[in-house]
C-alpha cells in the first residue's frame with residue numbers, strides 16, 4: 001500500500017475489529033421515496049462493520065442528492081469508518097454495471113462479505129443477519145435469498161402473468177444452462193469476497209436480469225458452494241419496476257450468449273451446490 005492511501009485508511013477505526021466487514025451494494029434509479037426508509041432499516045439491524053454503498057445513475061427524481069444527505073447524516077461521527085457511501089454515475093447504465101461498480105468498490109474498501117439487493121423493499125433487510133449467519137456457519141461462497149425453494153414465496157399481489165413470466169424465465173435459463181440453482185434471476189445475494197474475486201467482475205458482460213443469470217452460471221461452473229435460503233419476495237412498496245419488457249426480452253437471448261461465451265470454461269468439481277439451506281429456516285419471513 002502506498003503511503004497516502006495507508007494514511008487514509010488509518011484515519012478510520014472499525015467499531016468492532018473482531019467482526020467481519022459487510023458491504024451492502026444497492027443500485028438506485030428513481031428510488032427517492034424508498035431510499036431513506038431502506039437506509040434506516042439497514043442500519044437498524046445494528047450489524048457491526050456494516051457499510052451501505054448506493055450506486056445511483058443520476059436519477060431524475062433526485063435520489064443521488066438524497067443519498068448524499070443520508071450519507072452525511074450517517075457518517076456524522078468522523079472518527080469511525082464511513083457507514084454509507086454513494087457512487088454517482090453519469091446516467092442510466094443498467095443494473096449489471098451498477099452492481100459491478102459497487103462490488104468493485106466494496107472489495108477495494110476491504111469488505112469481507114458483500115450483499116446485493118434492491119432498494120424497493122422487495123428484498124427485506126431483515127434477512128441479512130440470517131444470510132450472514134448461514135455464510136459464517138458454513139463454508140458457502142454465496143447465499144441466495146430465493147423465491148423458489150420450499151418456504152420461499154412471491155407477493156400475493158403478483159398477477160398470474162408476472163408469476164408465469166418469472167417462473168418461465170427461471171425454467172428457461174436453468175434448462176439452457178443446465179443449472180441446479182432454483183432462483184436464477186434472484187437479485188438478493190450475500191457473497192464471500194473471495195467468490196467475487198474468483199469470478200473476476202471485469203469479465204461480466206450482462207446487464208439486466210441476465211446479470212443475475214451470468215453470475216449464477218459462473219457460481220456453478222466454478223464449483224462454488226451455493227446455499228439458497230427461502231425468502232418472501234414482496235412487491236416493490238413505491239414506484240415502478242425499472243426493468244421493463246425490452247430488458248426481459250433481452251435477457252432471453254442473452255442466456256444463449258452466456259452459454260456460448262463460456263463454452264470453453266471447464267466445469268470445476270462442485271462443492272455440493274444445493275438448496276439445502278432451505279431446510280435451515282424454512283418458515284422465515286421478513
Ligand SMILES: Nc1nc2c(ncn2[C@@H]2O[C@H](COP(=O)(O)OP(=O)(O)O)[C@@H](O)[C@H]2O)c(=O)[nH]1
Pocket residue numbers: 026027028029030031055056057092093094095098117118119120122236240241242243
Ligand atoms: N444504478 C442503477 N440502478 C438501477 C438501474 N435499473 C434498476 N436499478 C435499481 O435496481 C433495483 C432493481 O430494479 P427494479 O426496478 O426493482 O427491478 P425489479 O425488482 O425486477 O422490478 C432497484 O433498486 C432499482 O432502483 C440502473 O440502470 N442503474
Ligand SMILES: [Mg+2]
Pocket residue numbers: 118120122236
Ligand atoms: Mg425490485
